[in-house]
């Protein structure tokens with residue numbers, strides 16, 4: 456098979472400005488893009504909001520041929536497709552919401568020998584379909600298959616926090632099209648996950664260009680607030696949000712906002728809850744207190760979810776705060792999210808980092824608050840143990856080594872998150888970077904509750920948490936066994 460036509464010289468700075476409307480590359484974007492344009496396989500691990508998407512979008516725009524982007528979530532796909540269409544880039548997506556007429560038109564274009572489409576976004580499930588694989592072979596034979604981009608590549612690994620079995624079949628690409636370069640992007644891979652992804656995709660570790668950047672997000676202020684079952688933590692949050700509104704109403708600030716056409720009460724934020732039920736109750740409670748809040752979870756109709764997302768991104772009144780389950784998160788890009796709150800401890804360290812990473816994507820200071828209670832910790836442990844048992848006993852379950860390791864990895868990730876919450880002895884930025892093992896000690900400059908005032912943090916913990924003795928008595932009584940799985 457003759458290799459794909461590769462572009463020789465191209466002014467990527469010009470394309471960055473002209474097509475993507477950005478003045479300069481962020482550190483290391485240029486190097487990643489150059490490696491991709493040189494036809495290398497690339498593994499890019501970098502912090503949330505680093506700008507990983509540009510590293511496969513820009514090569515797709517300047518190079519010959521088609522880039523296939525594999526993405527795990529519909530919302531994430533639509534979010535990226537919409538922003539590229541706004542920049543007049545020829546981009547298409549085939550997913551469960553694509554009409555058969557548009558699907559037909561897209562597939563015709565792909566097979567015409569010189570497709571207009573620069574990027575095609577699809578799910579890993581779609582890549583498993585025979586008819587799509589046949590079309591890929593046609594595109595490849597016509598030398599128009601430029602590269603494969605795998606977004607949120609940690610989903611490939613059974614050791615990862617968001618494992619999706621269909622991602623494993625992506626090994627098909629290197630098996631069938633060995634000379635088509637692959638670029639993998641993720642913000643949340645430990646070294647074990649990284650190695651597993653490389654092996655699963657059959658990438659050659661000796662020639663692969665690996666970019667392993669720090670997970671540090673210096674503009675995020677990390678904070679843990681302690682809670683217990685005896686007290687409702689809603690007033691604590693509402694007071695905090697109202698205080699932020701009040702600060703924006705002060706004459707000078709209000710005038711500044713009004714010249715930028717920004718409402719004083721438009722402080723975009725996300726609150727993550729574990730359960731759909733909590734999500735709706737909390738959104739309603741906030742609305743009752745005059746906050747523009749909407750629920751978002753997988754149980755809501757697709758059209759309602761899409762409308763909520765569009766209006767939130769557009770800063771529309773009534774859509775300032777999204778109260779969501781994890782159905783909302785991975786990859787969502789809205790630049791001015793000023794806070795992310797975890798209403799209770801999430802299921803994994805990676806999930807926490809990923810969700811907190813929705814904040815401050817414009818580089819401005821933003822707050823990430825975690826409400827942590829030991830009762831929630833014990834509930835999460837109970838849920839996790841039941842999940843593991845249920846999966847193990849499911850018909851056709853893979854009772855193999857990797858399956859067991861996945862259960863252990865999830866437990867380790869949860870334990871790391873509990874330690875992060877219980878921590879009153881070190882910088883939270885340092886804990887995060889150490890977890891992913893990807894860099895030197897980050898600069899914090901008072902951007903976490905420990906570095907800001909360690910003594911106050913210690914006192915708040917002492918006052919706020921239920922005692923371990925009390926929690927273990929409750930556990931023995933089966934108080935944490937109530938279980939509903941609807942996230």
Ligand SMILES: Nc1ncnc2c1ncn2[C@@H]1O[C@H](COP(=O)(O)OP(=O)(O)OP(=O)(O)O)[C@@H](O)[C@H]1O
Nearest residue numbers: 477479480481503504505506507508509642786788
């Ligand atoms: N060179 C640049 N200059 C200015 N803005 C940029 C640049 N590169 C990317 N961005 C912007 O940064 C934001 C984050 O980019 P992107 O969504 O690709 O992040 P990501 O690395 O995929 O993060 P995550 O892992 O959290 O999804 C986007 O709004 C994007 O337009």
